[in-house]
Amino acid sequence: MSFDPTRRRLLTAAGGLGLSLALPVFPSRAARPATDATFLFSCDVHACLVSxxxxxxxxxxxxKTDAALLRHVAAVNAVGGLAWPAEIDGRPSGLAGAGTTIAAPLGLVLGGDMTDDGGGQVKVPGEGRQLQQFASRYQQGTGPDRVHYPVYNGLGNHDLDQDGVPPHLDWYRRELRDYVELNHRSTVFYKAPVPVTNYDIESDNFSWDWGGLHLVQLQRFGGDDTKGAISGLPWLKQDLATYAADGRPVVLFQHYGWDRFSTEHWDPAAKTFDPQGAGSAHWWTEEERAGLLSTLKGYNVVGIFHGHEHPTPMIYDREGYDIFKPIAAFLGGFALVRVTNGFMDVVLARAGDRPGAIIFTHAFSKRFSG
Known part of the structure; x- marks a missing residue:
């Protein structure tokens, strides 16, 4: 599928560079914690085992094989200690941190579609094989077959859209949502493996902070109320007011994006969903996107990361927000991100053919003012 960013034509078959210098000035950073956070983002794992x-x-x-996931896991585990690329395909990367050592990532954040078919369920409710496969690769562990960092889980349409066999219509969804909650929501009596600061039981949205950086996981998309979901926008509004009103940088993660595939509509003439369609939206509507953007207004959102479309790496902007999408995890894709008080660097990458090999494909950097 072709992709045509409106402001920056960054991505070519070989590589691309994005650089942005003009940003709004927020209140003084003196009262905010220092920020220097390096992390990974990936999406569309599509664990596929059913036996x-x-x-x-x-x-x-x-x-969508286990061998592909092992190749992806090996690559993300190999990032720490390498150098931020000074060049990509013979062109200067433009990264503020070019040539410096990549710090050990603080975590791997996922942007949806952890599994291919609602966790891999069968007719009788029980733990799905696909969720078992996903956990065997993407719960933090040791050795070559597990991610070595804390993993922040995100759900997509493949995790949530499939109905179960009556009378267990919602079993698939509940199992996946339970997995996210048990991994991230601590209580007085229970310590989650990867605890977060603020967890919304209704929407399964959650947020946490790395120093002065605020991060928010919005699952399929901010405001999702499909298939019985409860919109997390009221929670998001309160979360940002509580944790980001001081102007600190905010990064958001969800499954759907603003790309042509995520925003396609039904085309009656072609009898399919496509970017030219004038019918109903396939994934999320203009009104739903407007509702999310309205909630973000006034906050220092420095980046939005998403998945959903598999083969095309994307760095683009919509409505003044810089947006990033690596290729799917099962194709080897991920993004490497560093946010500091002075800049944000993002590199899109994919796993190479050798275990642990990494190919950097596109770069983006912006400096913060104020």
């Missing part, structure tokens, strides 16, 4: 060694239909042809 001990069998995949869902078409998964093998699409490359």
């Amino acid at each position: 001990a060694d069998g995949l869902s239909p078409n998964c093998a042809d699409e490359g």
